[in-house]
Amino acid sequence: MAQIDLGAISVTEANKLIRQYGEAGEDVDILNPDARHHIGVGLTHPITARVHGSAGYFCAGLTDGPKFVIENNVGWGLADNMLSGSVVVHGNAGAIAGVAIRGAEVVVHGNMGSRAGQVMKEGTLCCRGNANFMAGYMMYGGRIIILGDSGDKVGEDVTGGSIYVAGKIQSLGSDAKVFDLPSDELDSIMEFLDRYEIPFKGTFQKIQNSGKGLRYSKIEPRVRNIPFYTFSGESDYWNQKVQEDIHVKAQIGRYRIRGYGAARPLPHLGDIAFRKDLTSAGSDSGVLDRVNLATEVGGKNGADPLKLSMPLLIAPMSYGALSKSTKVALATASRLSGIAENTGEGGMSDEQREEADQLVYQCLSGRLGWNIHDMQRANGLEIYISQGAKPGLGGQLMAKKVTKEIARIRGIPEGIDLRSPSRHPDVLGADDLVIKVEEFREATGYTIPVSVKLGAGRVRDDIKIAMKDGFDYVQLDGLQGSTGAAGNEVLEYVGIPTISAIQEALDALAEIDCSGQLQIILMGGVKDGVDAAKAIALGADAVAVGTGAIIAGGCIACMQCHVGTCVVGIATQDPEHEKRYNTAVEARNMHRYFESIRWQMAAIADAHGYTDIQQLGRGDLVALTPEVAEITGLPYEPGYRNTQPVAAE
């Protein structure tokens, strides 16, 4: 039995050692833990680690297989996302014990804090004492056994799984209901308690989802879009589109859902022009040889950066919203073009990992598909706070797309109208976030960049927090960013335009004297190399494209992504529809689209006489509308609208 003294070495060094002992199959004793955070994080070997004292946040988090014993108390986030193995705590546990576990067994001999078992998917969380409020909040599966009393709102918004309470139930959460306890379930609980040598005589009340609220009761009638140009306008305020909207809502009694992003025109990169006469841009062949486009992202804190052949990434889009074939095609295209692909919310598939050379792995509030193994094989980790299409809200995936396979990879029940939580269980503010980022770094040995994805809202504040919290880079997504499903009103009216977002971000960094110290990837309606060059000239470090790539790969922009019967086989999980998609052809098409973006960026930089794309600057730009001038501070020069080059050869 090896010993590690946390009085002598840092947690980071200790975790390295624990993993080495794990590989060697040797159990460890951890002395003087003194409630330090992140003890044992990232361990994937079935050894026993005994903590002699109290542990801090995220003890045994992001692990698979080990047995942990903690002699005293633990802080919040105990056994975060633990896949298998066990944790036994002899004292009390703080908030969100057993958060997002996917198979582990967690036993707390004392009391548990609030929101125990939040978004857990599988496994057992057992508490001998009392549980504080909202135990089982938004859980998707597994079981919570509470031998004492449960606090307020137990089972709040529970989707799947069961909560067994032996003591008093202070109150039930919304959507929760008490059911009879079947004898086989009682037997199984008793077997569990025996195994952990917990004496118990008595019985339980079983709490589950009431059976309501998992599916929308009325299906929204499907329509094909009315073009945006009849969206509003003084001549016809109560136009066809408004009427249709009212009629649909009068039928369903709730907000409407669709795919894509803000549909109406907003101030955008298209309202900016280059000052330079670009008539001959690209006319001399070989622009790619004359301009450096290679860009590294995320290395500021010593992690291995993403090495991009140009300042372009693929925006995060989930397997779930998109078919597996589409995700694989995106991965292939990213490899062919030397850029990075992003998993989005729905977890990582082996096929996608194999195809992509550089893959960013996204962690969302519901921890859908999140696990230590995929973290360790990712090239970047990203904490999703929000996205431009629906900032402030979680993702949605309609039941038609929550197939067996998708439910398995995400760890949720099949066939529900999935609404992801809008915030992380363990990130309630900026200070929690620092600890969360550290947990990721501990789990992956500080080698993988950790970024944050932000939908643009109060960007000025958010960017300062992101800077303070030590993120390696930011993915900033404006109101024009798209999604596979969100409420129409949120898509249109929540968040600020992409161009406003980058401006606020730059202003914020300048205000705290950190200009240039936090890389910003701008996204939300970037369609081509011209947009990309303008974004970079404005001050973004790189851009990401999502919808553009999907259109390049065959999407026809019918905006019915949420329905699940995508006509071209992209936004679907139905094998009959997925068959319509030719992965190899569309991977090639998307690759060519990226190459065309590359050529456009290079030709624009070259025409300015620059040898590096990053030499483009604000001095090269003018605003064509008063709005964009006011937002960006660029000079308002509407005359440039008419002096733009006309395509000619």
Add this chain to the structure above:
Amino acid sequence: MTDNVYNIDRIDPGAAPEGSKDDVALPHYVPAPCQVACPVGTDAPSYIGYIWEGKIEEAYEAITATNPFSSICGRVCDAPCEPACRRADSDGAIGIRNLKRYVMDKLGKDFRLPVSEVTQKQTVGIVGGGPAGLTAAQDLAEAGYEVHVYEMTDRLGGMMIWGIPAFRLPVGIIDEDIERMMAHCPGIKVHLNTPLGDEGVTLDELKERHDAVLLTIGAWWGKSMKVEGDDNERVVDGVSYLRRINNGERPKTPEVVTVIGGGDVAMDACRAAKRMPGCKDVKVIYRRSPEEIPARKDELEGALKENIEFIYNEQPVAMIPDGDNLKLRCVRTEMGEPDEDGRRRPINVEGSEHDIDCGMVIMAVGQQSESTHLEAKGLMDRDRVKTDWETMQTSDPKVFAAGDGAFGGSTIVMAMQHGHRAAYYVKASLQGHENVVPYRTPFRTRDVPVSQDPEWELFHREEQAFHGLGDDPVSFPEIETTYDELSARKEAARCYRCDVETGASDYTVHNREDIFVMARTAPEDERTQFAMLHKRLLPRDNPYPEGGKPSFDDLVFLPANLSRLVIDPYRDACNVTTQIAGKLTSASPGLITGFDDAPDEVREDVGAGIADHGGAYVGRRPLPGVENWLQLVDGPGDMNAAASGYILLDAKGDYVAFKAAAGDKLCGVVLTHDDLADRLAKSLEAELDVVLLDGTGGAGEAWSELHANCDLELMRDTIQCLRSMNREEDVTPLYFGGLRSGTDIAKAISLGCRAGILGIAAAMAAGGTVENGAISFYSDYSREDRREGIANILKASAGEASIMARCTGKTDVHNLEPEDLRSVTIATARAARIPLAGTHRFLEAAE
């Protein structure tokens, strides 16, 4: 899908010819790939849209606009549109050709186009009455010229009539098109049985009679294989064979027939032979592999279904007489490197000679043109009339040429393109133009809405019923039937409508199609990359031109992210219950108004819907079942004891007396911009509970929102005025005018109002339709739907307002504040006094 429609011509199309009906002025218009693929630019998306709408005459107009042989093309066009169709890769191209046939079968026979009279003095002589010649004739006749068509056979139609067997193109179809053309263009004079030359009419005579001559003489003669034995009497060429059949002959045919070739003539010949008396087996021999065969997929499949055998990679090298039979000596081939046209070249395999026994060989290996008369005039270049594609002129400037005879054997639709093109240059020449704007196929759109069938994604391609040989093959019964109305509409619904605007302003058709082209351009193709870059550099139109009105649409909410704690927004954790001045409670921040003069039945249903949701009504008369009723009154005399409160419509009235009459009940006054500050002060003085801000200026009148939209300034000025008196908490503003959704209500709340009042939106939810400046209700809307519609619109608005609040991190919609908003236009920033997104500067109202 064929990628070749995503070519540089689409990015950089150049100028359209003068006078062309090129209707691309619609700002969003990009021709769809099917239209680009069509040699005559048929506006397929529009006619498909019309078919779905049931507007068959409009569809007919779209079809025939550029295609004088639409009835024929509905059956036998090689339809290059279909492989270009973007749905081809998905679950099958739209049946564009058969949809055309559906329309033409319905209307083609009797429908007539308006008559084009002769208005010009000059005349044109056209030699050859095939598709190229007749298309040119129609274009020229439409331009007012008298046109004389000289045809060597006894009927018009050319290869359409002599080349296509009746099982594909029944007798009479061609007459539909020709009769339509002749009725449409009385200036076309036809001279049948008049070949070019001394036995008919000579070129000199034509030049003498007419101001221009167009030669569309076709490629009438089959090519020979030039192998040993091809002069045997049992060896015929494909076009001659089809000519005989199409002239009505049904010759007794050997049991086994071999057809050599893989094109459309080979397909027609093999299928015709199969139907001949005595014939049992037909084999088609093609020298390349199945991937290279040029025959249209449908024809090939039809032949296969008729049990015709295909032998690939086989090259005939000799035809050897063998008694009553022939031995066709062949070698095997294998596929080599691609040649100039991209198809792989067949290479003979040495020592693979073998014989195929048959009674007859049909060579369908190409066509050629012949004219000793023209040759003598020096106008021929080997087997074609020597013609300059750029001008369509022959070496004689007065003589033009087009079609197969000038450019080699091709399809009907290509011949029509040549006809249009030639007519354009002939016309330019007649008008004495030099240095003519180059011809381009015009692309028109008719701006037809997309189909609204919700199942459009799911429908599979509707195939035509295929009958094959039929009961009596030798009589050539037609092989296929067209759609019935239901299947035509289903097929039409499938169309992606690549030509129409999407619902997303960022992904306009232009942007989408440019992305499509970028994705289909090879990285090394710098010419296309260059053209695309310069197209992408063009600025978009200003979406907010000066003088634009302020609008709710141009306000956005600032979501809470890292900087604020967000409660879970999907659940009922945000309060929407709305208390007004502590005297009235509504379950929704949206109140309902406007049904005072609606039919009694509607009033009952709306009342029930409001009551179901726990909402409130604002109006002159009570609604049945509604307890929460704010009565609009002209003065204290109107007050109804059943009301929960009173709102004075007469803003000039005596507020103090009004308040006294109202007693403890809620009371307020309707305010507009008129004397706003004074009246607000008076309201405060009289201790009124609410001020109803009327953005329409017509509160209390029927449907005043139809005549006025939102009024952000009214809210701004009210709040600023109250703030300047430091009395914001002392009176409750309500807002009425242009509210369409819960989001609009949430914005009004953010701007300082307590609740919003829904008029037109509620009327529409109850099934009302806007007619002649008012709302009408009809009996076809069920009472239950009306009731539910009202309850649902209240529920949905409350839900939407709640989501907006939750996104900003609020647990009560009434906690929304101006700081939660930003504007996206300057007009709105000024009107609402809300900074532009990305800034925090207030733009003051313009003086």
